[in-house]
Amino acid sequence: MTDIPNSSSRPVLPDAARPADPEATETSMAAPGAATDSPPALVLRGLTKRFNGKVAVNAIDLDVPSGSFYGLVGPNGAGKTTSLSMATGLLRPDSGQVWVHGVNVWEHQLQAKRLMGILPDGVRLFDRLSGEQLVTYAGLLRGMDRETVKERVKDLLAALDLAKDAGTLVVDYSAGMTKKIALASALIHAPRVLVLDEPFESVDPVSAANIRDILHSYVSSGGTVIVSSHVMDLVQRMCDHVAVIAGGNVLAAGTVDEVRAGASLEDRFVQLVGGRHETGGLAWLRTS
Amino acid sequence: MVADLLRLKLTLLRNSLRRSPWQLVGLIIGGLYGLGVLTIAVIGLLALSAADVELAKTVIVLAGSAVVLGWLVIPVFASGVDMTLDPARFTTFAVPMKQLLAGLAFSGFLGIPGAITLLASLGTVGTWWRHPLAMLAAAVCAVLAVLTCIVASRAITSASTNLSSSRRFKDVSGVLLFLPLILLGPIISGLRRGVENAADVLPGFAQTLSWTPLGAVWSVPADLAAGSPGQAALKFLIALATLAVLTWLWKISLAKALVTPVHSAGVRRTGGKLGAFDLFPGTEAGAVAARAMIYWLRDPRYTVSLITAAVIPLVFTVPALQSGSLGILNFAGAIAVFFLVWSISADISYDNTAFALHVGSGVRGRADRAGRALACGVLAVPLGLIYNLVGAAVNSSWIYLPALMGLTLGLALSGLGLSSVVSAWFTYNAPAPGDSPFKSRPGNNFAVLGTQLGGYVGLGVLVLPEIILTAVAFGTGRPVFGWICLAVGLVLGMVLLSVGIVLGGRLYDKRAPELLAALVKAR
Numbered sequence: 001m002t003d004i005p006n007s008s009s010r011p012v013l014p015d016a017a018r019p020a021d022p023e024a025t026e027t028s029m030a031a032p033g034a035a036t037d038s039p040p041a042l043v044l045r046g047l048t049k050r051f052n053g054k055v056a057v058n059a060i061d062l063d064v065p066s067g068s069f070y071g072l073v074g075p076n077g078a079g080k081t082t083s084l085s086m087a088t089g090l091l092r093p094d095s096g097q098v099w100v101h102g103v104n105v106w107e108h109q110l111q112a113k114r115l116m117g118i119l120p121d122g123v124r125l126f127d128r129l130s131g132e133q134l135v136t137y138a139g140l141l142r143g144m145d146r147e148t149v150k151e152r153v154k155d156l157l158a159a160l161d162l163a164k165d166a167g168t169l170v171v172d173y174s175a176g177m178t179k180k181i182a183l184a185s186a187l188i189h190a191p192r193v194l195v196l197d198e199p200f201e202s203v204d205p206v207s208a209a210n211i212r213d214i215l216h217s218y219v220s221s222g223g224t225v226i227v228s229s230h231v232m233d234l235v236q237r238m239c240d241h242v243a244v245i246a247g248g249n250v251l252a253a254g255t256v257d258e259v260r261a262g263a264s265l266e267d268r269f270v271q272l273v274g275g276r277h278e279t280g281g282l283a284w285l286r287t288s
Numbered sequence: 289m290v291a292d293l294l295r296l297k298l299t300l301l302r303n304s305l306r307r308s309p310w311q312l313v314g315l316i317i318g319g320l321y322g323l324g325v326l327t328i329a330v331i332g333l334l335a336l337s338a339a340d341v342e343l344a345k346t347v348i349v350l351a352g353s354a355v356v357l358g359w360l361v362i363p364v365f366a367s368g369v370d371m372t373l374d375p376a377r378f379t380t381f382a383v384p385m386k387q388l389l390a391g392l393a394f395s396g397f398l399g400i401p402g403a404i405t406l407l408a409s410l411g412t413v414g415t416w417w418r419h420p421l422a423m424l425a426a427a428v429c430a431v432l433a434v435l436t437c438i439v440a441s442r443a444i445t446s447a448s449t450n451l452s453s454s455r456r457f458k459d460v461s462g463v464l465l466f467l468p469l470i471l472l473g474p475i476i477s478g479l480r481r482g483v484e485n486a487a488d489v490l491p492g493f494a495q496t497l498s499w500t501p502l503g504a505v506w507s508v509p510a511d512l513a514a515g516s517p518g519q520a521a522l523k524f525l526i527a528l529a530t531l532a533v534l535t536w537l538w539k540i541s542l543a544k545a546l547v548t549p550v551h552s553a554g555v556r557r558t559g560g561k562l563g564a565f566d567l568f569p570g571t572e573a574g575a576v577a578a579r580a581m582i583y584w585l586r587d588p589r590y591t592v593s594l595i596t597a598a599v600i601p602l603v604f605t606v607p608a609l610q611s612g613s614l615g616i617l618n619f620a621g622a623i624a625v626f627f628l629v630w631s632i633s634a635d636i637s638y639d640n641t642a643f644a645l646h647v648g649s650g651v652r653g654r655a656d657r658a659g660r661a662l663a664c665g666v667l668a669v670p671l672g673l674i675y676n677l678v679g680a681a682v683n684s685s686w687i688y689l690p691a692l693m694g695l696t697l698g699l700a701l702s703g704l705g706l707s708s709v710v711s712a713w714f715t716y717n718a719p720a721p722g723d724s725p726f727k728s729r730p731g732n733n734f735a736v737l738g739t740q741l742g743g744y745v746g747l748g749v750l751v752l753p754e755i756i757l758t759a760v761a762f763g764t765g766r767p768v769f770g771w772i773c774l775a776v777g778l779v780l781g782m783v784l785l786s787v788g789i790v791l792g793g794r795l796y797d798k799r800a801p802e803l804l805a806a807l808v809k810a811r
Contacts, residue, residue: 088648089647089648089650089801090644090647090648090801090804091801091804091805092801092802092805109650110650110652112650113648113649113650114650116648118648120644120648122641123641123642123644123808124640124641124642124644124720124721125642125645126579126583126639126642126645127642127721127722128582128583128586128587128721129579129582130557130559130561131559132559132560132561132562133562133563133565133579133582136562136565136575137565137575137578137579137645138645138649140565140570140571140572140574140575141572141575141576141645141646141649141651142649142650143571143572145570146570149570157559163558163559164556164558165556165557165558166557166558166559166560167557167558167559167560167561168556168557171721171722185645
């Protein structure tokens with residue numbers, strides 16, 4: 001389980017096929033090679049998934065350094081959710097390996113899942129529970145004792161501005177509140193790695209700022225956060241590392257400054273992903 | 289625009305078929321069933337042409353009124369019958385009301401129920417082939433009648449869309465409307481006896497119905513054939529007015545539905561009440577049990593199962609009352625328990641993708657299995673034992689009580705063990721959370737049928753010792769066999785439950801991501 005690929009095994013990986021990011025490769029190499037006692041928080045190697053013969057994720061490699069705030073950006077349908085599902089043990093990959101803090105996710109599922117807190121996108125919640133019950137449930141499922149759960153549920157609901165709706169059924173929550181209660185469920189067991197798929201979608205600006213504060217203090221205390229998003233501005237401001245995914249491939253990865261290479265992340269993203277039209281827009285849409 | 293809506297309906301149908309071949313199988317089975325009904329109806333209608341006008345009129349008016357009533361009532365019971373063109377989905381498009389109405393109405397013909405009703409109604413043309421004028425009128429009236437059916441069901445649907453924007457209404461009505469449905473058997477058997485005695489009243493009843501909106505349209509050709517054009521004209525006016533009024537009702541409720549958001553928020557409640565989470569142990573399995581218990585009592589899909597299990601013995605009792613012996617009540621406990629414990633074989637399917645929480649948290653299979661079985665057992669075992677006591681008291685058959693308790697406990701425990709394995713192995717296309725409990729999704733008929741049959745047989749084999757011992761106890765009348773049955777039921781039941789939880793748990797540990805993938809796909 002500890003046979004994390006080190007720098008010597010790197011040249012075998014199909015990095016040469018990538019269009020850009022020599023620096024990114026360098027930084028990601030540094031993490032597994034430099035300090036064996038502190039392996040990267042998350043390592044993906046050759047992770048592949050096909051749906052009905054269509055490749056959704058194409059043998060991607062990714063290194064998320066421990067203690068980083070890592071953004072995963074890509075257009076819709078790029079394979080972000082599929083990659084994160086495979087990385088967190090929700091979706092079995094067709095091939096490839098994932099390690100979280102040195103623990104192989106698919107060989108030692110229970111051990112690996114204990115290290116991770118996840119906020120999946122597009123799945124339901126047990127929404128006939130009240131918000132308080134749902135987070136309690138998540139805590140107890142993690143094998144925590146009742147007293148600790150009770151204390152943390154109270155703290156979490158207060159921190160996420162949900163205390164006043166703690167007894168309301170989740171099915172009656174708004175979209176933003178639902179996101180927040182799912183986030184609380186992911187945080188309850190104080191994981192070492194947080195994997196959040198679109199955590200800010202439909203969350204109001206005040207709550208989003210509060211969540212960002214929570215995540216920043218979590219990272220500064222040594223935790224690792226991986227967020228997927230398609231809001232570039234947010235990722236540029238919030239994250240220190242970023243990977244651009246499109247069509248199931250990693251187009252660039254590294255620190256935010258490396259990836260954006262002087263431009264804004266959004267411009268760099270569009271440049272990498274393509275798809276911008278050069279026309280003057282829809283002529284008939286002009287109102288005057 | 290009308291053509292666009294029709295095309296949309298066909299496209300939706302085609303895409304749903306493309307998604308899964310099972311949908312096609314479901315459609316074909318539904319189609320074959322419909323064709324069977326249609327064939328019988330048309331043959332009957334043609335045969336009526338040989339009968340005298342009075343009889344033909346009685347039959348057609350009664351059957352036709354029942355069809356209209358069915359179209360009115362069924363959407364109320366099953367909110368999910370055919371919502372592919374749910375008016376709420378058109379809220380954001382500014383479709384002119386007239387065209388939306390016409391499009392939705394005509395799209396009603398594009399579906400098995402609509403098509404079958406139309407063709408069967410046109411069968412009345414065959415009934416009146418001896419009377420050319422009536423035949424012509426039958427063709428017009430058939431179309432008018434089917435249009436009335438469709439508009440009536442649409443009016444009801446959009447009216448209920450207005451009501452059901454409140455979740456609580458949805459939940460409660462789903463459960464309440466269900467009760468008459470399970471009691472349908474006893475109600476019908478009661479009605480049947482009344483009707484048998486009143487066979488000679490039917491022509492009069494049909495005559496009355498023919499002046500109401502339900503039957504008027506069906507009676508027009510008959511009146512023409514009978515040579516009373518004045519009556520026919522009046523009834524035709526009634527039919528036209530019915531359609532007009534229904535259309536108007538539909539229009540206003542649709543107009544309201546189009547500006548009412550689908551969801552409205554409930555009351556805010558602060559926390560402090562953990563409910564079942566305080567009652568069950570604070571372990572993984574205890575948490576799963578607490579969650580399951582809350583769902584049994586709060587989620588209509590589960591509540592309906594619970595009520596069914598509690599009421600089903602009564603359904604068997606009503607016919608027994610008429611025959612004078614209540615012996616069946618002895619087995620009420622076993623029957624109720626059987627329905628309850630088997631229903632959790634679909635537990636993970638009912639979770640839908642919320643199951644991701646279990647997979648992501650790394651819940652151990654054994655804890656997941658044990659928790660679900662515990663919650664169901666806490667409900668099933670007392671229910672079964674209470675029915676045992678009631679049965680023994682009513683029949684004063686206390687001597688058989690131990691045997692029957694053994695059978696009930698054996699069924700409960702072994703059944704929970706079997707369900708624990710089955711639900712870690714199969715996922716069904718169960719109704720999603722928040723859907724009507726009756727909403728069956730096409731496409732799992734075969735899989736469900738196979739699993740259900742296999743499960744029944746398997747459970748029968750597992751409790752065979754208890755069944756045999758119960759039979760022996762009843763046959764010999766010696767209490768000792770009853771006590772042996774009770775002991776076997778408890779011990780064998782506990783063993784099978786443990787085996788089921790361990791095996792199911794192992795299966796779960798191996799297959800949890802695959803189960804989740806199947807749920808995501810079926811979503």
